[in-house]
Amino acid sequence: MDQSGYADLINSTSENTDIVNISSSLTLSYANPFGILETDAGSNVIATNLTNGQVLIGSTGAAPVAANITGTTNQINIINGVGTITLSTPQNIDTAANVTFGQIIDSGLNQNVIVCTGLADNQLHSVTINNTNTNGTNNSLSFNSGTLTMASSMTQDLRTSATPTFANLIDSGLTASELVASNASKQLQSVTIANANGCNTKFLGSTLTTTMTQDLGTTGLPTFVSVALSGIADGDLLVIQPTTKHVIGIAASDGSLPIGSTSDGTYSAGNITGSSNISVTNGSHTITLDTAQNITTSSTPTFANIIDSGLTATRLVATNASKQLQSVTISNANGTNNSFSGSTLACTMTQDLQTSATPSFTGLNGNGILQYVIGTISQSLTTVTGSGTTFTSAMAGGLLIPAKGEATVIQTFNSATSLTVYKSQTIAAGSQYTIFYTLGSNGFAISPYGTMLLRTLGSGLQSTTGLTLQLVPNGGGGSYNVDIDTYNSPYTQPCNGRLQFTDNNFGANFSYFSKIQGADTNALQRLFQVSADKTVTTFNNILDTTTTGDANFAGTVTIGTGLLLPTSGGTPTLLDYYEEYIHTTTWSGPITTTGNTTVRIVRIGKNVTIQLPQFTGTGNNTNTKLLMNTNIPTQFRPSSDIAWESAWIIVMGANMIGEFRIFTSGQCAFNSQFGLGWTPNVLSNGTGIIQCFSYYLF
Numbered sequence: 001m002d003q004s005g006y007a008d009l010i011n012s013t014s015e016n017t018d019i020v021n022i023s024s025s026l027t028l029s030y031a032n033p034f035g036i037l038e039t040d041a042g043s044n045v046i047a048t049n050l051t052n053g054q055v056l057i058g059s060t061g062a063a064p065v066a067a068n069i070t071g072t073t074n075q076i077n078i079i080n081g082v083g084t085i086t087l088s089t090p091q092n093i094d095t096a097a098n099v100t101f102g103q104i105i106d107s108g109l110n111q112n113v114i115v116c117t118g119l120a121d122n123q124l125h126s127v128t129i130n131n132t133n134t135n136g137t138n139n140s141l142s143f144n145s146g147t148l149t150m151a152s153s154m155t156q157d158l159r160t161s162a163t164p165t166f167a168n169l170i171d172s173g174l175t176a177s178e179l180v181a182s183n184a185s186k187q188l189q190s191v192t193i194a195n196a197n198g199c200n201t202k203f204l205g206s207t208l209t210t211t212m213t214q215d216l217g218t219t220g221l222p223t224f225v226s227v228a229l230s231g232i233a234d235g236d237l238l239v240i241q242p243t244t245k246h247v248i249g250i251a252a253s254d255g256s257l258p259i260g261s262t263s264d265g266t267y268s269a270g271n272i273t274g275s276s277n278i279s280v281t282n283g284s285h286t287i288t289l290d291t292a293q294n295i296t297t298s299s300t301p302t303f304a305n306i307i308d309s310g311l312t313a314t315r316l317v318a319t320n321a322s323k324q325l326q327s328v329t330i331s332n333a334n335g336t337n338n339s340f341s342g343s344t345l346a347c348t349m350t351q352d353l354q355t356s357a358t359p360s361f362t363g364l365n366g367n368g369i370l371q372y373v374i375g376t377i378s379q380s381l382t383t384v385t386g387s388g389t390t391f392t393s394a395m396a397g398g399l400l401i402p403a404k405g406e407a408t409v410i411q412t413f414n415s416a417t418s419l420t421v422y423k424s425q426t427i428a429a430g431s432q433y434t435i436f437y438t439l440g441s442n443g444f445a446i447s448p449y450g451t452m453l454l455r456t457l458g459s460g461l462q463s464t465t466g467l468t469l470q471l472v473p474n475g476g477g478g479s480y481n482v483d484i485d486t487y488n489s490p491y492t493q494p495c496n497g498r499l500q501f502t503d504n505n506f507g508a509n510f511s512y513f514s515k516i517q518g519a520d521t522n523a524l525q526r527l528f529q530v531s532a533d534k535t536v537t538t539f540n541n542i543l544d545t546t547t548t549g550d551a552n553f554a555g556t557v558t559i560g561t562g563l564l565l566p567t568s569g570g571t572p573t574l575l576d577y578y579e580e581y582i583h584t585t586t587w588s589g590p591i592t593t594t595g596n597t598t599v600r601i602v603r604i605g606k607n608v609t610i611q612l613p614q615f616t617g618t619g620n621n622t623n624t625k626l627l628m629n630t631n632i633p634t635q636f637r638p639s640s641d642i643a644w645e646s647a648w649i650i651v652m653g654a655n656m657i658g659e660f661r662i663f664t665s666g667q668c669a670f671n672s673q674f675g676l677g678w679t680p681n682v683l684s685n686g687t688g689i690i691q692c693f694s695y696y697l698f
């Protein structure tokens with residue numbers, strides 16, 4: 001072999017080169033399969049085989065050794081496998097791991113102190129203990145010789161089973177001025193009151209007011225539009241069970257009725273049963289009862305006999321005030337001489353009073369009232385002049401009633417043919433007349449001319465007053481006067497007032513007179529008159545404050561069906577309604593519960609005016625209508641919903657134009673977005689309305 005070069009790999013030739021190129025593979029027949037090639041001390045290539053997990057581990061100045069990586073107990077674990085070496089720690093030590101050590105020694109910490117992690121680097125730091133108690137805590141913390149002692153307590157028991165006491169409890173998660181309740185997690189939460197089905201509950205301050213729109217107590221009288229009983233079949237008769245007071249249904253048949261029983265206090269469906277004198281016919285929704293003959297008050301039934309056990313035998317029978325038959329006792333007086341025997345009533349008088357007879361009386365008593373009708377009279381101003389008369393002084397204070405003219409009191413007697421009266425008027429010569437005098441007591445008198453006087457005086461405290469009713473023919477024909485006069489004693493003064501009815505062919509007029517007004521303080525003045533065509537005329541008197549005939553009333557005037565006021569070119573319409581009403585209500589929706597507000601409502605005929613007051617409240621951050629909680633009464637509700645009426649409202653503390661609506665149900669509502677509810681907000685006094693008015697036709 002040429003020692004100047006290298007032996008070939010099979011030691012058969014010598015190669016003078018430093019590079020060996022192997023084009024495909026190199027086979028070392030002496031080496032074990034799967035061995036790791038290395039050189040030995042003689043620089044010969046040898047092959048070392050490795051077991052599971054072995055690696056060649058070098059040694060300075062020595063041959064590498066096939067060995068396993070060795071772990072450290074409680075630090076590094078080694079698991080050797082086929083072609084694998086797995087290193088692991090006894091527990092996870094990544095940044096998210098939860099590790100457990102017997103002890104940790106940090107040379108950067110102080111001895112015998114508590115440690116904590118830093119806010120920025122999570123590094124352990126020594127902690128200085130400072131025992132400071134606030135807000136009810138009563139804790140102490142100490143650390144000595146490796147022992148941390150913490151004594152923790154509170155000034156009162158705060159366990160879940162305890163009942164601590166606080167001066168106030170503030171929960172920042174709640175809404176101010178609202179009710180509080182616990183949710184499913186027993187956490188406190190604010191409560192919004194939602195009224196429905198007639199409830200009217202509200203919370204204000206510290207008071208929860210719970211009521212209904214109508215009284216539903218046991219003594220209440222609620223009103224409902226309808227009542228549906230789901231447990232009762234259609235068409236059943238309703239009865240109340242005596243013990244439970246439950247309403248139950250009884251199935252109905254033709255003519256059936258709920259019939260009670262005193263034995264068990266219940267009802268059952270039954271039919272009315274007739275008899276020989278009463279027949280019963282049951283039909284659909286009808287029960288017809290018939291008697292053997294008609295017995296109505298206008299019918300003429302036939303009976304063999306009628307026996308009334310309450311009557312006295314062999315006596316006349318008559319009906320009393322209740323139309324009941326009663327026995328009659330004949331009592332004769334003032335010339336009557338009647339008798340009843342068997343079936344005959346004998347009627348006679350103690351003297352003959354037929355038109356052809358000439359009965360005799362002691363006298364015809366008018367209780368002292370005298371009359372005088374001789375001759376005729378005329379009158380100019382207050383002087384009455386007689387023709388063929390013989391007037392007397394006793395006639396002063398009496399009543400002079402002319403056939404044509406107004407009755408008047410006689411003031412003074414002048415002569416047998418002259419009298420002075422209080423009423424100034426003109427009466428033509430030759431007029432008939434009647435004088436009634438000596439009027440100091442009750443009585444009556446009828447003159448030959450048909451004039452009638454009824455005189456009545458008061459009694460007791462009214463003994464000085466008198467009332468005279470006069471029926472006076474007014475010139476013949478179909479005309480007649482009725483005068484009612486009042487007087488005070490003595491009766492030498494004119495009457496104080498008069499009501500006069502003038503009947504002209506049955507077309508009645510009515511006049512009222514008084515002496516309280518006018519230039520002549522003694523004369524009666526006409527105050528007003530109602531004509532036959534129902535026209536009312538005033539005569540510049542106490543009912544008339546001007547000269548136009550307007551009537552003023554100091555008290556209340558009640559008109560039955562209404563007033564017809566004048567119109568120009570149209571047909572007058574009856575004004576038949578006027579009412580002023582104060583409506584009290586709260587508001588809800590996008591606002592916390594409000595207090596009561598006063599809404600004024602006036603209805604004149606079919607025109608309704610609503611005045612809504614200004615109010616504000618805290619928004620509750622909801623997008624809903626601002627609703628009136630109490631509906632306005634029925635007499636003010638429109639026949640159809642009224643919408644799109646502009647109104648000034650307050651949204652988020654600013655004034656803006658919104659929409660006001662009135663519904664046929666009587667509920668009123670405001671919108672800030674024209675039908676789309678309210679702009680949500682939670683500002684204090686940020687939600688409300690400005691005082692406004694609404695007008696509409698009923």
